[in-house]
Amino acid sequence: MKDKVVIFWFRRDLRLEDNVGLQQAVVSGYPVLPIFIFDSDILEKLEVKQDRRVDYIYQVLDAMNSVLHTHGSTLYIDYGKPLAIFKTIIALYDVQGVYCNRDYEPQAIKRDELIDSYLKDRGIQFNTYKDQVIFEKSDIVKDDSTPYTVYTPYSKKWKSLLAPQNYASVVVSAEHFYKTNPLKITDLEVLGFQKTDIIFEKPNLELEIISDYDKKRDFPALDHTTHLGIALRFGTISIRSCVAFALKYNEIWLSELIWREFFMQILYHYPRVVTDSFKPKYDSIIWRNNEAEFQLWCSGKTGYPIVDAGMRQLNETGFMHNRVRMITASFLCKHLLIDWRWGEAYFAQKLLDYDLAANNGNWQWVAGCGCDAAPYFRIFNPTAQTLKFDADLSYIKTWNPDYEKYIQIPIVSHEEARERALRVYKQAL
Numbered sequence: 001m002k003d004k005v006v007i008f009w010f011r012r013d014l015r016l017e018d019n020v021g022l023q024q025a026v027v028s029g030y031p032v033l034p035i036f037i038f039d040s041d042i043l044e045k046l047e048v049k050q051d052r053r054v055d056y057i058y059q060v061l062d063a064m065n066s067v068l069h070t071h072g073s074t075l076y077i078d079y080g081k082p083l084a085i086f087k088t089i090i091a092l093y094d095v096q097g098v099y100c101n102r103d104y105e106p107q108a109i110k111r112d113e114l115i116d117s118y119l120k121d122r123g124i125q126f127n128t129y130k131d132q133v134i135f136e137k138s139d140i141v142k143d144d145s146t147p148y149t150v151y152t153p154y155s156k157k158w159k160s161l162l163a164p165q166n167y168a169s170v171v172v173s174a175e176h177f178y179k180t181n182p183l184k185i186t187d188l189e190v191l192g193f194q195k196t197d198i199i200f201e202k203p204n205l206e207l208e209i210i211s212d213y214d215k216k217r218d219f220p221a222l223d224h225t226t227h228l229g230i231a232l233r234f235g236t237i238s239i240r241s242c243v244a245f246a247l248k249y250n251e252i253w254l255s256e257l258i259w260r261e262f263f264m265q266i267l268y269h270y271p272r273v274v275t276d277s278f279k280p281k282y283d284s285i286i287w288r289n290n291e292a293e294f295q296l297w298c299s300g301k302t303g304y305p306i307v308d309a310g311m312r313q314l315n316e317t318g319f320m321h322n323r324v325r326m327i328t329a330s331f332l333c334k335h336l337l338i339d340w341r342w343g344e345a346y347f348a349q350k351l352l353d354y355d356l357a358a359n360n361g362n363w364q365w366v367a368g369c370g371c372d373a374a375p376y377f378r379i380f381n382p383t384a385q386t387l388k389f390d391a392d393l394s395y396i397k398t399w400n401p402d403y404e405k406y407i408q409i410p411i412v413s414h415e416e417a418r419e420r421a422l423r424v425y426k427q428a429l
């Protein structure tokens with residue numbers, strides 16, 4: 001006879017504590033078999049097989065598995081297409097229900113609909129929960145029930161609806177995991193990936209960073225932001241704990257967490273933004289899309305020290321400071337007139353904290369074509385930005401130390417590029 005279990009499916013919520021869906025699985029009364037699927041559809045798209053994000057997931061799973069072993073349980077991990085894996089699991093266990101937390105990306109929604117329908121046909125309930133955000137879908141809408149497309153009123157409503165129960169942590173009892181022999185995690189190499197230099201450490205809310213975040217966040221050399229992007233992306237930290245901390249210590253940091261949810265709800269309501277400009281008119285821009293210039297931008301060789309420093313930080317570490325993300329992105333779209341989608345795709349390959357909603361929303365914001373975007377005629381001047389935010393050139397010296405030795409002729413002059421961008425944008429709009 002097959003063992004009766006419920007499944008908890010980990011996705012963007014890789015933690016055993018303060019996890020809504022996991023808690024619901026635990027209180028179902030059945031032993032919980034926790035699973036993770038290395039989705040071949042996602043992994044096959046990653047061209048570079050030394051990917052810090054895959055290694056990060058691998059290390060997180062390994063750490064969770066060790067904790068589960070101490071409770072006499074284990075993580076069931078498989079590689080392949082989720083539907084095929086569910087078929088295998090259902091052949092092995094008498095599954096009483098599947099639990100998971102909701103994911104709002106268009107591909108994830110499709111995947112979940114497929115699994116839901118497969119399970120339903122077999123009389124198994126697919127139970128999904130809100131966990132990766134405080135407010136989801138249409139929790140925050142205008143009085144006429146349409147989605148907000150401007151950040152400030154969205155954020156005001158978000159704050160006005162926030163109540164302590166929205167950010168209270170949930171307790172997950174370890175008593176009810178399915179007891180079984182420990183299983184080892186599939187090696188990275190078996191998945192076709194290699195080890196990287198990333199080391200997973202349990203994410204922390206650092207008071208020293210967050211308490212004066214508002215004063216120091218804009219200066220890239222100070223590196224005074226939390227670097228929690230990857231933890232929020234993969235759910236190794238709970239958004240509820242972040243919001244509770246932000247409310248106590250720094251309202252500006254809270255506003256960043258609200259930006260995250262703002263772009264998530266934009267993607268949910270307007271999935272067309274994955275390929276199209278939020279403002280359709282902007283898809284008439286005639287981009288120059290010069291391949292050679294794109295390569296110079298990617299490799300940090302534009303001759304603009306701050307742009308080059310940012311791209312080199314990204315290439316070396318998988319991180320780039322937010323201020324510099326704005327400068328480099330603006331340089332690509334405006335100075336070089338290269339389609340924002342090219343830059344978005346490059347960042348998606350490189351960023352440790354890559355998140356479809358945030359990356360797309362911010363790229364469109366910079367290019368001017370997004371919701372609540374900067375007006376197209378506001379063009380960042382890399383030199384003025386350097387004087388304002390990296391006056392002693394510390395950031396540039398750290399990431400682009402050659403900038404003085406090999407003075408590079410800038411690939412475009414700021415004034416000419418600015419005029420050209422204004423002309424081309426104006427023609428299209």
Ligand SMILES: Cc1cc2nc3c(=O)[nH]c(=O)nc-3n(C[C@H](O)[C@H](O)[C@H](O)COP(=O)(O)OP(=O)(O)OC[C@H]3O[C@@H](n4cnc5c(N)ncnc54)[C@H](O)[C@@H]3O)c2cc1C
Pocket residue numbers: 217225226227228229230232256257259260261263320321322323325326329347351353354355356358359360362363366
């Ligand atoms: C062109 C461009 C591309 C970007 N791509 C991404 C991306 O793929 N993933 C991503 O998480 N952020 C992205 N951002 C937003 C922002 O730059 C990063 O969230 C931030 O730099 C990450 O550093 P941190 O973890 O130290 O964040 P902190 O400054 O400590 O902020 C805390 C968290 O708030 C959220 N957050 C902060 N700013 C934003 C924002 N503008 N939009 C959405 N969420 C925000 C993130 O989850 C972040 O980790 C992008 C910004 C630009 C201009």
